[in-house]
Amino acid sequence: MVRILYTLCGADPDIRFSPHCWKIILALRHKGLDFEEKPVGFTEIAKLENGFSKTVPILKDGDKLIADSFAIALYLEQTYPDAPSLFKGEGGAGMARFVEAYSQSTLHPAITRIALKHIHDMLSPVDQAYFRESREARLGSTLEEVATGREAEIAAFADKLKPLRVMLKSQPFIGGSEPLFADYIVFGALQWAFKTGNPDILDANDPVMNWFERCQGFTETS
Amino acid sequence: MVRILYTLCGADPDIRFSPHCWKIILALRHKGLDFEEKPVGFTEIAKLENGFSKTVPILKDGDKLIADSFAIALYLEQTYPDAPSLFKGEGGAGMARFVEAYSQSTLHPAITRIALKHIHDMLSPVDQAYFRESREARLGSTLEEVATGREAEIAAFADKLKPLRVMLKSQPFIGGSEPLFADYIVFGALQWAFKTGNPDILDANDPVMNWFERCQGFTETS
Missing domain, CATH: 3.40.30.10 (Glutaredoxin)
Structure with missing residues (x-):
């Protein structure tokens, strides 16, 4: 199959x-x-x-x-209940919804404003037309207007990851000792920023970057 | 016992x-x-x-x-493993640490600045002296200086609960179908604000207020 x-x-x-x-x-x-x-x-x-x-x-x-x-x-x-768990229990599934809500209400709007113009420029012409029309209607601004706020959004971005940074003082992953789906939710948001021309939104020494690399390493070898 | x-x-x-x-x-x-x-x-x-x-x-x-x-x-x-679970699994315990970090890095600093002077005024004289000295040293401002920012902090407060508000569209508690310790972490932060002279930091119709009352009701009848 x-x-x-x-x-x-x-x-x-x-x-x-x-x-x-x-x-x-x-x-x-x-x-x-x-x-x-x-x-x-x-x-x-x-x-x-x-x-x-x-x-x-x-x-x-x-x-x-x-x-x-x-x-x-x-x-x-x-x-696939016998494969490594993505939630480690019912509580983990519930709380992953909280992590999703945090990521989508805090990180996603910021990354949208940081990456929007670059995403547009990466698309094929037919997708560019769709993307410009749908996003400009949703945001009430042109892509170019949104792009003028990019530097300010980048400057404010690290602070939005404070909950994760503080948590990393207690444990290596949101899931505890190993990553779970909740980790991949936040990983996905950062990967989105990195893949759309924003390699420098976090300092290389930020504990969040170390966590990001641990998530990647864990899933590459699992 | x-x-x-x-x-x-x-x-x-x-x-x-x-x-x-x-x-x-x-x-x-x-x-x-x-x-x-x-x-x-x-x-x-x-x-x-x-x-x-x-x-x-x-x-x-x-x-x-x-x-x-x-x-x-x-x-x-x-x-007490046979009593109702506070985490519902290892994943729930891990993610409760994330919720704690969110609450303490996002809600607590705001409530500190909103409630500080009122907390001081509620204390016994000997505690007032301790509180003023320790908090003014920690914050680098007098209690009265911090209090001047109170209205602005209150105005910005509801937005800090957006992750919870967004999550409540999917499920009634952070723990999923029933509250878990992660719910009580955020409950504790809000209760702190309510008990220190700030009944109006959230609108009565805010879904977060409904959730707060559900947490209270659940534990009173459990």
Whole structure:
């Protein structure tokens, strides 16, 4: 059986930047599950699997189709209970929702404003047109107007990770002694920033960067 | 056996305001464990149990003494495994540390600046002298200087609870379907603000207020 993960890419299919897709790439590696990644552009998503979902990631696992990163993580946990856990219990699944809400309400709006113009420039022409129209309508500003606030957003960014930085004084991962899906939620947000032309949003010596590298290392060897 | 929880109070022993003590009051109720609360003033803490700890809560459980709210919660979970869980698994214990870090790095500094002068005014004279000296040294400002920023801090406060507010769209508690210790961590921070003369820091219709009341109701009936 070929397990397929549809993810998002720029004009260059090697540039995959969606935070939600990265969460699932790490979750699949964590579970030790093989998969074939199929990156697509924004405007191709609606054509996938007979229009199954408006967003990626979409996981095709045998005859099952699942969209939404959190739903996919719950599916993997339930379907592969003998593989390393993504939540380590019901409490971990509940609290991962809090981490998701933190990431999406605090980090995502900032990264959107930091990376928006660069994301646009990485896309294929047809995706650029879609992206400009949808994002400018959502934000009520042109991409170029949003970009003028980029430096200020970068200067304020490290502070938004204070909860993680403080926690890292107690333990190496959000999941405790080993990373869990909650770690990959925040990892995905940072990976999104790094893959879209913002290598320097955090200081190389920031404990958050060390944690980021530990997450990567853990899933590459698991 | 009498189980004793030492907590913090103002000049009036009925005014108990420590966030860390409230976490443990709710944790003990959650576990269905009887206890006698012994509130003391700041300057009495060092005299408790032969100087066992510089901070409260301190739990005396039979011949065991435990300080630090998170350590007490872990102790209760381990010692009373058949009572309702405070973490629901190893992942829940790990992620509760993240919630603690969020609360202490985001909510606590704001509530300190909102409530500081009022806390001082609620204390007995000997505690007032200790509190003024230690807090002014820590903050590098007089209590009165800090109080001038109170209204601005209150105006900015609701936004700091956005992660919780967003999460509440998915589920009723940080723990998922029922509250866990992670809920009581954030509950304790808000209770601290409410008990120190700040009833209006959140709108009565804020979903966070509904969650706060659900936490209270759950532990009162459990």
